[in-house]
Each structure stands twice: as C-alpha cells, then as structure tokens.
Amino acid sequence: MKKNADVVPIQSLKQDPNNARNHGPENMDAIAASLKKFGPARSIVIDRDGIVRAGNGTLEAARLAGVNNVRIIEADGKTLIAVKRSDLHGQEAAGYAIADNRSGELAEWDFDVLGEVLADLKSSEDPELLQSLGFSLEQLQTLIPSSDTDTRTEPPIPKAPEKPVTKRGDIWKFGPHRLLCGDSTSKKEADRLLHGIESQLLHADPPYGMGKEKDGIEGDNQYGEELDRFQMSWWTMLREYLTDNASVYIWGNPEPLWRLWHLHLIKSEELAYRNEIVWDKGPGFGQRSHLQRSFSINTERCLFFMRGRQFFGNVNKDDFFEGFEPLRVFFEEQFAIMDWGPADVLRLCGVGMYGHWCTRSQWTLVPSKHYATLQEAAKGRAFVRPYREIRKEYDRARKGGGHLDPIRSFNETRAYFENTHDNMNEVWTFPRVETEERYEHATPKPVQIVERIIRSSCEAGKMFVDPFMGSGSSLIAAEKAGRVCYGIEIAERYCDVICQRWANFTEESPIRESDGARFLDLKG
Structure with missing residues (x-):
C-alpha cells in the first residue's frame, strides 16, 4: 500500500x-x-x-x-x-x-460468524484482546461456541482435608462460577448465592437414604418420611430460583424417585415427565452369587422433568412461519439438483444441519460461510444465487410479517433441549467412578454425565444450579462445556476438595467473595 x-x-x-x-x-x-x-x-x-x-x-x-x-x-x-x-x-x-x-x-450481528471469530481470538497469546472488545465475560461465554473436544485432563486427585479452609457461609468464586458452603434447604443461606437468579436448569444428586453419612454424605442416614420431608424442603425452596420452563434432573433410587417425584410432584405441580435416565455402570457385584435374592444392581437412575406446560410437537413443523417457505423451498431444490443429503452437508460444511436448512422442522437460514462452501462445491450447477440477495429476502420476510423473531415467543414457553451434540438415548453407559477418582466421596457422578446433561438442557453461557455439589463434578463439567455453575455444598471439607480440584484443573485459584482472599494462599 x-x-x-x-x-x-x-x-x-x-x-x-x-x-x-x-x-x-x-x-x-x-x-x-x-x-x-x-x-x-x-x-x-x-x-x-x-x-x-x-x-x-x-x-x-x-x-x-x-x-x-x-x-x-x-x-x-x-x-x-x-x-x-x-x-x-x-x-x-x-x-x-x-x-x-x-x-x-x-x-x-451474524452470530455464527461472530462466534467463530471470537473463538479464534480466544486462542490469541494476548490475554487482553478479548477483554477489549466491549463484551462482558458472560456475553463472551454465550457467543463463543463451546468445544466438544476439551482435551484438558484432571491432575492428581486432591484429598479431603481434616482442617478445611472453607467455613460455613463462605462463597467461593471460580471465574463466573460460584460455590456456597451452606444448607440447600435454608432459604436464608441459599439466597446469599441465588438472590435475583433465574436458572434454566436444576441438576440435583441429593442423599438417597443409603446410610452413607460416614462416607461423607450429610443427611444420608434419613429414611422414609424423614427423607421425604428433606427432599421436599430443598425442592420447595430452590424452585423459586428456576425459570417457569426450567429443566430438572434428579438422581436417586428407583422406588423413591417414582413414588415421591413422579407420582407426587407431577400431580401437585406443573412438571412434564420426559425420561428416566439409566446410568449403566458396567458389571456389578455378586452377579452369580447364590446369596442374592434379586438381580445385581449396576445402574443409577435420574428423572428428567420440564417445568410448565410443554408443547412437544415440533416448533417449526407445527408453528412454521410461512414467510420463510420460499427460501426453504429454494434450498431444498438446490440440494436436490446436486443430489446432496445429510451426509454430504456434514462432509462439505462439517455440520449436521441438512434438516434445519431444507425442512420445516426447526428451519434456519444457511449462514453465509456455509453457503459459500456449497457454492464452491456445486461449481455453478446450483447455489448460484448471490447470498446477499437471499439475506435481503430473509430480512424482508422477518420484518414484513411482523416477525422480528417469528418463534421467539413460542420458544419462551418451552424448556431448552438440544440433543444433537451426542449420539444418545435414555440409557447412558459410562464406567463407574473408581476408588482413586472418587475424591473420597461415596456417590460421585462422572464429569461426562453432568456435561451431557448441561449441554442438553442449558444454553451455552447460561447458568444452572446444583444444590448438592459433593466433590465438584458439576463445576468441572460447566467449565468444559462453557456453562455457568452455581452450587451449594454443606460439608466444609468437600468445599475444599472442590476448590482444590478447580485449581488443579485450571491452574487458577478460587477467590473468597467476602474478602478477595485466594484459596491457594490460605491453604498454604
């Protein structure tokens, strides 16, 4: 120049x-x-x-x-x-x-392109680059597409200390995440963490009533009516912090799950049952023992509900905005000319979006980047229409029909759910958490299970609540999946485990909210 x-x-x-x-x-x-x-x-x-x-x-x-x-x-x-x-x-x-x-x-904004550019900038060696763009941390987490290939592995396992740094009432900050050392049945305590919060997901792994208080699960020596009262107390308190269309995942043993949560709550509240998730942990103990009086148990169960009245038809098939039909037909015809189907779109564009681009089911406009890829691959046989012309028609349809976002109000009544990030049904096969990986906790869940739940029912960058954090799998899953975890754990020693686990994983120290003290400095 x-x-x-x-x-x-x-x-x-x-x-x-x-x-x-x-x-x-x-x-x-x-x-x-x-x-x-x-x-x-x-x-x-x-x-x-x-x-x-x-x-x-x-x-x-x-x-x-x-x-x-x-x-x-x-x-x-x-x-x-x-x-x-x-x-x-x-x-x-x-x-x-x-x-x-x-x-x-x-x-x-073209949010697809913006997300890709921001993701590239995130890898910059300049730590101040992203911070200088005018977006808040929460906005960046929403805009930057989460990676399904987080390759970070957790370092050696922290031990639960005999003399923990954490004291009852402490709130720890882990970047955008928060942890309260407190009682999830106490509104006074929980409100310090959750005041003004509306979460779109609750993931709860409460005490099952299995007599494992000696193994670190406070409240697990409760049974029958006492356990039922405990379960209802935390649910009654925490539901106030959920959106009207939040998703709810609750772990437990099959009989109390169905008796208490399914049969009781589904009648008394607007909860739509979706699935009983079965965690297949692999071979159990005593499978061929003559002492057994039932089949060996090698699973754990989780009930999945959605709050509010849920419409389970297809949002665009049943509520499709007809103003988009000419564009949908155009793309359908172009793919037909090239004899391209879902596998071809995945091969060319790297995304499984054929159905969203060609059918009335969750139809969306092809982003400019992918349209350019299709144009190049078609070599003049199809997709010759200029993208800017397509975009103008799309904008006219949205505004001319009074549809600045034709499905937004419809979607606001539905719980968020997105299951295309993994190939799955309601039986989830993950190995059980072995002794050295349990963080000295009796019933920890693998990070992969929690990550699957939050990717399915919590939008990127949004917040979910876990009232029984245990050893902190939800925190690590949230960090890997680009979601925000607000958790509660009553045991001081396990709060320390969570803090140390975070520090080991991220090489960053948790910060105590009350005075800005660094956990690693206090631990010494």
Missing part, C-alpha cells in the same frame, strides 16, 4: 471475508442516503493487506453510490486521526451525526 495520503481506486480495497456484521437492505439504504446527502465523511479502517476491518457497509454503499477513489492515511495506532469536513456545520452537521449513528444501529 502506498504511503501517507495517497489516493487509490476503491476497487483495490477488499471486503472482510469474516465480517460478522450483516448489512440488510434498510441499513444499506441508510448508508447510501447519508452518502448522497452529506458525502463521504467518516473513515474506514483497512489492514496492511487492504482488507476492510471496520466499515464494510460503508465501502459497499460507497461503491454503489459511484464513489471511485479512497484516500489512504497511513497510521500506526499511536495517534488519533480525525476527518475534518470544513463544509459541515450547524443543522447539516447535526443531521450527519444522527445519520451516522443511526446507520450503525441498523446493522446486525
């Missing part, structure tokens, strides 16, 4: 192929109107290769408006550059300011 203030043809500049902003017809019309009325007045930013990094909409509108040349100002990021328009003043200048801000408002 030439130095200083040379003028170059506008055609020498290149659009950003990974631009995450969509400039729909209304936005382009606004930019074009501003250029026509006020002329070019704001700068755009290009990199050393002539790729536009800020101002792609302005560049495109300028080309359409007949602007032929661009003045290049070399800069190194150390001096603020101002564009001085001596001819702008008074009401005209005020009008330009409004037009400039309004045109920026009319652009929209």
